[in-house]
Amino acid sequence: MDLHNTDDAVTRRIKALTDRVSMLKEHDLYFYNQPVEELLDDSKVRVRGRVMGMYASYGYLGLLNHPRINAAAKAAIDKFGTGTNGVRSLAGTLTIHTELEETIANFKHAEAAITYSSGYATNLSVISTLMGRGDYVFSDKLNHASIVDGCLMSGTEFRRFRHNDMEHLEGLLKNAPSDVAKLVIADSVFSMDGDIIDLPKTVELCKTYNAWLMIDEAHSLGVLGEKGTGIEEHFNLYGGIDIKMGTLSKTIPSVGGYVAANKDIITYLRHASRAYIFSAALPPAQAAAANEAFKVILDEPERIVKLNLNTKQFIGGLKSMGFDTMLTETAIVPVLCGDDMTAFAITREAQLNDVFVLPVVSPAVPEGLARLRATVTAAHDPSEIERAMDVIGEAGKKLGIIK
Ligand SMILES: *Cc1c(COP(=O)(O)O)cnc(C)c1O
Numbered sequence: 001m002d003l004h005n006t007d008d009a010v011t012r013r014i015k016a017l018t019d020r021v022s023m024l025k026e027h028d029l030y031f032y033n034q035p036v037e038e039l040l041d042d043s044k045v046r047v048r049g050r051v052m053g054m055y056a057s058y059g060y061l062g063l064l065n066h067p068r069i070n071a072a073a074k075a076a077i078d079k080f081g082t083g084t085n086g087v088r089s090l091a092g093t094l095t096i097h098t099e100l101e102e103t104i105a106n107f108k109h110a111e112a113a114i115t116y117s118s119g120y121a122t123n124l125s126v127i128s129t130l131m132g133r134g135d136y137v138f139s140d141k142l143n144h145a146s147i148v149d150g151c152l153m154s155g156t157e158f159r160r161f162r163h164n165d166m167e168h169l170e171g172l173l174k175n176a177p178s179d180v181a182k183l184v185i186a187d188s189v190f191s192m193d194g195d196i197i198d199l200p201k202t203v204e205l206c207k208t209y210n211a212w213l214m215i216d217e218a219h220s221l222g223v224l225g226e227k228g229t230g231i232e233e234h235f236n237l238y239g240g241i242d243i244k245m246g247t248l249s250k251t252i253p254s255v256g257g258y259v260a261a262n263k264d265i266i267t268y269l270r271h272a273s274r275a276y277i278f279s280a281a282l283p284p285a286q287a288a289a290a291n292e293a294f295k296v297i298l299d300e301p302e303r304i305v306k307l308n309l310n311t312k313q314f315i316g317g318l319k320s321m322g323f324d325t326m327l328t329e330t331a332i333v334p335v336l337c338g339d340d341m342t343a344f345a346i347t348r349e350a351q352l353n354d355v356f357v358l359p360v361v362s363p364a365v366p367e368g369l370a371r372l373r374a375t376v377t378a379a380h381d382p383s384e385i386e387r388a389m390d391v392i393g394e395a396g397k398k399l400g401i402i403k
Contacts, residue, residue, distance in 0.1 A: 029344035031351070031358055041065060043379035045356055052356040053388050055374045058250035060331050061222045061303040062379030069253060069292045076288035084281040089270075092281035100282075100291040101258070107229055107294045108244050110260035114269050115287070117279055119218055119247030120146040122257030125275030126245065127185070127214070128154040129268075135181040138172055140164065140197065142190045144216060151185075163190075166201040173209040182211035188231040189219035192365050192373060194328030196224070199231055203240030214243035222251030223330055228297045228304045251297070254290040256282045307331060307378040310385060314376045317389040322402035326371075334360075335372040335392065342399055343370035349395035355388045 024030040038046040042059035045052055063069060076096055085091040097115065104113035116122040127150030131137055135156045139147060142163045151158045159176070161169040169184065176182060184206050186197045197215070206213045217230045225233025230246075232238050243265065248256035259269065270276060282290075297303070311331045318325050324336040337343040343359035350357050350372070361370040372392070376385060396402040 024344065029341070029348060031344070031347055039064060041379045042377040043381070043384065047351075047356060050354055052351065052354040053380075053384050055355060055357045055376065055388055057375055057377055058219070059253055059379070060219075060251045060307055060375070060377050061228070061297060061300075062377050063222075063251065063293055063296060063303075064253045066253070066293070066296055068296055069289050072292035073285040073289040076284040080284035082285065083283055086280060087276075087278060088281045089277050094281070094284055094287070096284050096287045096291065097281060100287045103291050103294045104246075104258050105260050107298070108246075108260035109229070109232065109238055110244060111263045112266035113258050113260040114266050114273075114276065115248070115282055116257045116273075116275050117282060118255060119216075119245075119249060119257035120149075121275040121279065122245055122247070122259060123147050123150045123216065124153060125150070125273040126243065126259055126269060127151055127183075129273040130154075130212075130243075130265075131156045131181070131183055135183070136176045138169060138182065138184045138211070140186040140190075142193060143185065143187055144191050144218065147185055147187075147216060156183075163193075164195065164198055166198055166205065169202070170205055170209075173205060173211060176209075178210075182209065183214060184211045185214040186216070187219070188215050188217045189223065189330050189332065191219055191332065192360055192371075193326050193334055194219075194330045194332035195326070196220075196231070196234070196329055199235045199240070200237055203237065206240070212242045213240060214245060215241045217244060217246040218250055219330065219332060221246045222297050222304070223307065226304065227301060248286070248290040248293075252290050252293045254286045254293065256286060256290060303378040307376070310376045310378065310380050310382070313382055313385055314374070314389065317386070318392065321389070321393045321396065323392075323396060331376050333374045333376065335374055335396075337370050337372065337399075337401055338368060340370045342401065343372060345399055346372055346392070346395045346401065349398065350388075350391055353391040353395075355391045357388075357392070 036045045042057045042062040042064050043054050045054045101113040123146035131154040133155045137151045137156045138159045141160050159172045189196055220230045222228040224231050244260040246258055248254045315325055326334045340361040343361055347359045357372050357374045360373045
């Protein structure tokens, strides 16, 4: 039944998208929302009845189904049940929430921490609570969508600097009025490219131009630094980041988002950020799982060693076959394909050979820079990685991406 048979802009937008989806499905090139039937660990999945090597996981340290983490979640259900009484400020705060926030604060070398129901909600709410009309935000062009949305929602003057381009950032800071509030914000590890923000220079610029600094550690928590505590450990540079944001849904096998910062910022956010005040608290099992996962990371540093070896093997192997992996230095490995259709085609070839990777196309990345966005984790075995690279290499040759 078609209630809206008019040819207005909404109808046209929906039609353009559904046409594209039908075309891709017809050619067996549609990989959006493929249901995973079973997650065997962070290195294997069952999809359409076949067990495939998993190269699209954010579980960088292979913590999914870790016995200690599962046990903590189960114990929390036995103690608190499966939900909360509502929002944090109205009877929704449990001891497991305050414990988790203390664990995060310690892990991130901060005075305090606050949690939200997702990383997306965290960025949206925190940026729009701290910043407002008349203030200035400076955001890397490749920052995650949740950061962009938070900036737009805040109504600030929104300035975007070229990716990791510190000269451009400095120019924009210089041009802003000296008496306004300023916030510089960037991903630590960029979610589509895998490269790392130049933190030392960013910190220096923030000091010079009196700007606050917020860093999103979605892809560096558990990944950067020998202990896996993130970007500050990686650069051995503590104290320069005012607002340390991260998610509990990637390396940490749970759900939720956090900010770690000084006590006053956290108190302010608890009283002023709307996603905290008006949305339900994290379920006890998820809070307990996250809390235990931070402890496991510190107790099992060998996982980080393994992740680094696997990352080196994967990037080195793909590069030696002639693939362009852009500037990645981390477990997020873009395999540049060019146009969207080539990225879809290599995905199909890989999945037919039981390597589960996914493409990223425009508008998520600029046109012409469509890619496989492959990831490795500590759960992979070097021989499995070797096989996955063989499959990707064969497909790349067949499609003319490499020689
Ligand atoms: C995944 C991601 C988020 C959002 O986190 P969720 O907990 O999944 O909502 C925010 N920022 C970056 C850089 C991310 O990659």
